[in-house]
Amino acid sequence: MSGAFRGGAHPDDAKKYSKDAPIHDAPVPVELTIPFSQHIGKPASPVVKPLDEVKRGQVIAEAAGFVSAAVHSPVSGKVLKIVQTLHPMGMVCDAAVIQNDGADAWAEGCNIETDTSTLSAEQIKAAVQAAGIVGMGGATFPTHVKLSPPPEKKIDVVILNGVECEPYLTADYRLMLESPATVVKGLLLAMKAVGAARGIVGIEANKPDAFKIMKAELAKAGGNLEAQLLPVMYPQGAEKQLIYACLKREVPSGGLPMDAGVVVQNVGTAHAIYEACAFKRPLTERITSVTGPGVERPANLRVRIGTPVRALLELCGFKEKETKKLIYGGPMMGAAHYNTDVVVNKGMSGILALTDVIDEPYRDCIRCGRCVDGCPMGLVPSELSILAETGRYLDTKDKDVLDCIECGVCTYVCPARRPIVQWLKVCKSELAKARAQAAK
Numbered sequence: 001m002s003g004a005f006r007g008g009a010h011p012d013d014a015k016k017y018s019k020d021a022p023i024h025d026a027p028v029p030v031e032l033t034i035p036f037s038q039h040i041g042k043p044a045s046p047v048v049k050p051l052d053e054v055k056r057g058q059v060i061a062e063a064a065g066f067v068s069a070a071v072h073s074p075v076s077g078k079v080l081k082i083v084q085t086l087h088p089m090g091m092v093c094d095a096a097v098i099q100n101d102g103a104d105a106w107a108e109g110c111n112i113e114t115d116t117s118t119l120s121a122e123q124i125k126a127a128v129q130a131a132g133i134v135g136m137g138g139a140t141f142p143t144h145v146k147l148s149p150p151p152e153k154k155i156d157v158v159i160l161n162g163v164e165c166e167p168y169l170t171a172d173y174r175l176m177l178e179s180p181a182t183v184v185k186g187l188l189l190a191m192k193a194v195g196a197a198r199g200i201v202g203i204e205a206n207k208p209d210a211f212k213i214m215k216a217e218l219a220k221a222g223g224n225l226e227a228q229l230l231p232v233m234y235p236q237g238a239e240k241q242l243i244y245a246c247l248k249r250e251v252p253s254g255g256l257p258m259d260a261g262v263v264v265q266n267v268g269t270a271h272a273i274y275e276a277c278a279f280k281r282p283l284t285e286r287i288t289s290v291t292g293p294g295v296e297r298p299a300n301l302r303v304r305i306g307t308p309v310r311a312l313l314e315l316c317g318f319k320e321k322e323t324k325k326l327i328y329g330g331p332m333m334g335a336a337h338y339n340t341d342v343v344v345n346k347g348m349s350g351i352l353a354l355t356d357v358i359d360e361p362y363r364d365c366i367r368c369g370r371c372v373d374g375c376p377m378g379l380v381p382s383e384l385s386i387l388a389e390t391g392r393y394l395d396t397k398d399k400d401v402l403d404c405i406e407c408g409v410c411t412y413v414c415p416a417r418r419p420i421v422q423w424l425k426v427c428k429s430e431l432a433k434a435r436a437q438a439a440k
């Protein structure tokens, strides 16, 4: 088994709720709300208006620059209106409401089988960009950007993230079990796109069956491909930690995986890359775990983008009265939410209903050092938390707050229940505002 990385924590993986639930297609709703901002970067620019007829896979909003991603209609039907909708991360963004005509008719040029062996690196990147693919582990960074490092950055390895280290989530696990071939084909396409000769799939030791299946599938494909079984440790799915765990290469402070010669993609993203290249299918659906003690029938669902979260919770037997907290994503890095008026977007890896939450006020730091031991980035979260608590947000820059990967380990291990990661997000946002102000 390969080694791990500095720090980290061992939360209960809580995979038991949904790990044995095969992937099912969720019903496609009569009305879907498709946000134009489902990625890191500029929101996409709408190209449809009310009463326009659309087909599945048709672009409804174009990428607004290189670091942006196109948005496609997940169904055929009619645009009813353009509205503002609540984003799972809490902000509001524009969206198209589309009435589904039930025909599921694809747009011209979509859903056509293609021989991927003849595609050049440039054609693969173009197909990924046209399909609007973003990091599906939750990061939502546009995938074509990751596949286009500057020429001076030589990439020799693509790592697929099959770690799924966030507790509860099982969408990636089920994908590896049920569709290993498409994941491996997506890996090979990503390797070709960046010119890498080596491919690795990192999988944690709590998924031995997925490891076995992926290992066999990689062996069938031949070449320099391997599955690595990694010790269970949160946050191993973070890029820098995964690169270290698999290759013992360090990404420099402020640097990117490409500075270590690596591109990291989630296994779900690899599947989407294959779908885009082999079938010209834009990203209009994803697999999401609906799980936790707050649902009677936890599930892994293939869901059209724009499906209301409430419909999925009800499908899975939502115990609304017993649920104390809803989280979109995993419990460590996801966003806790106050209502269900949100739709599934490209980055929503899970919908988590928790019935038992600790609700007590935070206390002063007792200087136990647990957060320092746990921080995978080698920061001193206790000190940062005191600066943030006292409103000295900008002073945290000198303490390397920008290296924080927002993994939440410090908050998880803190016996004083200090909301450290939430404070550090505020610090980073205040620093960004100060930078923007200075630039003006």
Ligand code: SF4
Pocket: 374, 375, 376, 377, 378, 379, 381, 403, 404, 405, 406, 407, 408, 409, 410, 411, 420, 421, 424
């Ligand atoms: S300071 Fe940031 S990187 Fe370190 S444990 Fe806390 S959230 Fe994670």
Ligand code: SF4
Pocket: 364, 365, 366, 367, 368, 369, 370, 371, 372, 381, 382, 385, 410, 413, 414, 415, 416, 417, 418
């Ligand atoms: S874990 Fe909490 S109490 Fe302990 S040093 Fe860190 S901030 Fe202070």
